Amino acid sequence: MSDPYETLRETDIGPLIEEYGEIELSVADDLFERMVISVVNQLISTEAARTIRGQLFDEFAITPDAMLAADDVSLRSVGLSPQKIEYIKSIARWSKTENITADSFSEMDDEAVIEELTTIRGVGEWTAKMTLMFGLGREDVFPVEDLAVRRGMEQYFGDETRAEMRSRAAQWTPYRSYATLYIWNQYVRENSSVEDIVVE
Template sequence: MGLRSPTPVSYLSMNDEAHDVLRADPVMAGLLDRHDPYVEPDWSEYERLCISIINQQLSTASAAAVRERVFEVLDGEVTPESVLAADDEAIRDAGLFRRKIEYVRNAARAFRENDYSRTGLASHSDGEVVDLLTEITGIGEWTARMYLLFVLERPDVLPLGDLAVRRGIEQLYADGEELTRAEMREIAEPWRPYRSVATRYIWAEYESD
């Protein structure tokens, strides 16, 4: 079996109300005009968490290459069972470091024991989700916030732990000058309650440079 091709699904960035809110910020309005709405592939919850673990501390291009090779090893079936059963050497040869192999397996065991699905976490606040996920060794706040944004599709996530988000805000709002996180939060305040959508457009602009 080859690598599964995810089916695109709609995301919050298609939300007209979100765009109306963001267009009140002239800089953000420009981003909406320059970039198409984001469409997220239809990954499973565990699969998308594995992607974030693979992405940790890697460039976008490097992470994509490693992800493709690792998913090929798994025959495109990225589940807790397939990851726990996979051959260590084959996964390492695909480019995943030993530490990250441990992380995706820690997550696999946690997913078998707990319900981290969209339904299972529906009643949890963003902070509660972060607290739950960061109990898993290898899942830090950045990875947990990626889960909030990509998997749970929470509308108001501002992941300032992400370097590209910080650099993107600095380029767009301060001509590349360094800003404190407090200053970034102040800039992002008008984007509420759709900071997740704004984050998507900041990424799109940053990666297009």
């Protein structure tokens, strides 16, 4: 099996690898917790998401049973919107019904995982790709839906459209997830108010 860093050093991501070193991609210890993090992060500023996550994790055990048992008033008190509460409980019900772990997807390719995950209320393409990358450690995911990815590519490469970004990302196959981590890191460095998503 080829080495992702050696492979990507031969592409236009190479300078970022030299700058940041080897950034690891791994399977999450708890897939449900990782999905909850992604739901919290949906469509709000990074600073707001960080605050809500901190309060949520301080006040509750992040398990399907605990989320289903929690009343909506308590969940709203940590900053979750009614819609996100509904989404988290939907994922919790799905996790319990299907007895889901990271191993549940071991025989499924990325597209099949996305198809399965997006049947859950509140899980769209972006959340599914975050789960692939940060939950399952899949190596060849390119989340062009992510605003920070697009802004990073605009700043670093000058790409303006999603089509241009997808075309450029093709050269990073089969390690587009790793390339994405470097784009995020570069964007974070250029925009210091943005949290480094890599370490979540």
